[in-house]
Amino acid sequence: MISRRPSVFIYIHQADADFLREVLAGIEEENVSSEVFEREDADVNALAFDAAADSMMGSGIGISGVDVAMQMRGRRSGENVARLHMPSFSQCRTIGSNSARVMKKQGLRDLDPVSQG
């Protein structure tokens, strides 16, 4: 199931559809491809960690319900690059855009009003 295409991996568990859509839009605007997989695990930390570990470029996002986390390969589980509970749509876009920018080796954008969870 794991393809070797350079893409952002998104592991989801009962993900909020709006949040997922905005995250995907953020990635698409950066001209980067993404792959979404439904998982059994409900822990958003584990989802993001595994997604980053499995993505060829080491960039992953986990969405569990209304929790969104972004990870990069090499960081410990739980030490997310960003983790938001009930993020705004623009924050979802930024998370998507940042996970794509990781693959392009570009600096990450600041998440406006951060509510780190």
Add this chain to the structure above:
Amino acid sequence: MDLSIIAGVDIGNSTTEVCVGEYAGRKLSRFLTGASVTTTGTKGTLANIHGILSALKSAMGRIGRDVSDIDLIRLNEAAPVIGDTAMETLTETIITDSSMIGHNPSTPAGAGQAAGELLSFDNLDRGKGGTPYIVFVSGSHGYEEVAAAINQAAGRLDIVGMILQADEAVLVENRLNRKIPIVDEVKRIDRIPDGKMAAIEVALPGQFIRMLSNPYGIATLLHLTPEETRTVTPIAKSLIGNRSAVVIKTPNGDIRENVLPAGEIYLNAEHPTRISLDEGADRIMKAVSDAGRIYDVTGQENTNVGNMLSRIRKSMGEVSGETDADIHITDILAVDTLAPVLISGALAGETCLEKAVGIAAMVRTQQLPMRQIAQKLSEKLSTEVRVAGVEAVMASLGALTTPGTTLPLAILDMGGGSTDAAIIREDGTVTLTHQAGAGELVSMLIQTELGLENRYMAEQIKKYPLAKVESLFHMRMENGEMYFVQESIDPRFYGRVVLLTEAGLVRVEKDVPMERIREIRREAKRKVFLTNAIRALRYVAPDHNLKNISNVVLVGGSAADFEIPEMLMEEFTSYGIVCGRGNIRGTEGPRNAVATGLVLSYGGEKK
């Protein structure tokens, strides 16, 4: 024999330095300790005492002794000069009638160029068939809505390009049935005029626009007459190097470069002269050097340079507590520079590199009130405090403790406000000079050329080498070396240019490539310190010929810089001069020269 402890204290513009030595009678038996702290308050004011006390405490604490054990404190007779800097742009660019957009959104979409009539997305239904349109969309419309509406109208209307306010160009383009060039992130979409003709261009990936940065390209797309083509030339020029652009044909639309009245500098000197600021730094510095001894420098009233010099005069007056008439600028250093300035009337926050000139000026003041400081300090510590020796002479004495030096010796003291040179001969006579321009001017140039908001960041960039964080586990240093770390670097630094400071990584917020920052930094240092080092040493050299100097020791704060001494070394090799960073007492590096000289000169004085 009687042992006494002597402390030398040097109050500089930025640091206060202390050196403590032990004397057996009249003979220095050994140096005990030293310290350096940030100067409190302006150099030469009572506010300095606080810093002096903490420096003494820190130095004595290091050897487990108390400040009260000191028998005599010797303060430097500070050079009666203070420096200041000012910057002024000489040109300004104005866009009238919102005639263009030229910027680099991170992700424009599509590629190619097109011309058409501007049509607001809200008025899409008013469009007529057969006319090519460029549609502009405010940020209140989402990408799905926009794409759907454009696809629907496509059968009826000829839509050739789009301008978006939101960062959604790729999202919209991916949903269009027919691919067209799209420019996004245009902040002032409300100022785009409906119904005017416009041309749009998005470059292929990895390329810059070609059509709109070429006057004939604009003429081709917008069907311009030869006369009109002439007027769009500045627009084409300002669009060079962009990945996307829009040019709007408006009757009075224009982009203008205003040349501001720069004014003339009047040199009241041995050979009085005047020179226009427009002539550029090289010509100005030539005039300064030809003028001989300078008594005062003023600028033409109500011009850029006039304002600059009067601003310097005013702030110097505040520092020294003297009236305007008593302030005499006795030296200036002019440096050409380019400043990225926000274009007035711009739609997407475009900037333009404007010509600017930076000036450092040096003001001769009356003696700074060191005696007052000595008296206050003496009362506070119940210790004898004396003001002793000319700063440059003390610095030379201190510099002589550098291993491998001999008389005659030239020193180059590169501080924050001024560059000073002195030459000390075998018979003990000293020639010295103070030149305007040093570390602070370098910071100002870096700040201006990078368009930084504050001076602090510019100072950091001046002081530390750069690196680019390329992954969470490695970075590329500015010298090309790769550096790997064990623990993951904070993702905030990922993909960014950072400074390697003692306190860890510091992010450079400007989106400028590392190579460019390095170039600006090194060029600023070269412009100020190379020019001044040669100017200052030529002044003190026998017969004003650099070849008559054999040894130069670099001291002062800027000599501790990680690249300035090497730059000077390279330059001076061609004159056959041995030049290097001082190593005071063989341990202190280029700092502490004056404080050490103060302790040393005590022995000479007693005899």
